[in-house]
Amino acid sequence: MLTAYGAYGEKNLYGKTVVGVIRSTFVLDEQGTVTTASYGVKATGHVAKLRRDLGQSSALG
Numbered sequence: 001m002l003t004a005y006g007a008y009g010e011k012n013l014y015g016k017t018v019v020g021v022i023r024s025t026f027v028l029d030e031q032g033t034v035t036t037a038s039y040g041v042k043a044t045g046h047v048a049k050l051r052r053d054l055g056q057s058s059a060l061g
Contacts, residue, residue, distance in 0.1 A: 006039065025050060 002008035007024040010017055025046065027036035038050075 005034075005037070011040070027054070 002021060005024065005026065007022050008020070009022060010019055011022050012018075013020075022039055023041050023043070025036075025038045025041055026034050027050075029035050038046075
């Protein structure tokens with residue numbers, strides 16, 4: 001699944017090129033179609049930004 005979604009491959013980790021899981025976020029619609037794909041995201045603040053972008057302000061959406 002990681003390979004199919006492009007979430008596994010080369011990445012930079014502390015200045016070294018390594019192969020592994022690329023931190024990614026996927027948003028799917030009701031039919032299961034990917035509407036947004038973000039790669040190399042940072043953990044800090046990412047969810048809050050994504051929720052703002054999607055227009056969801058509450059924790060329970």
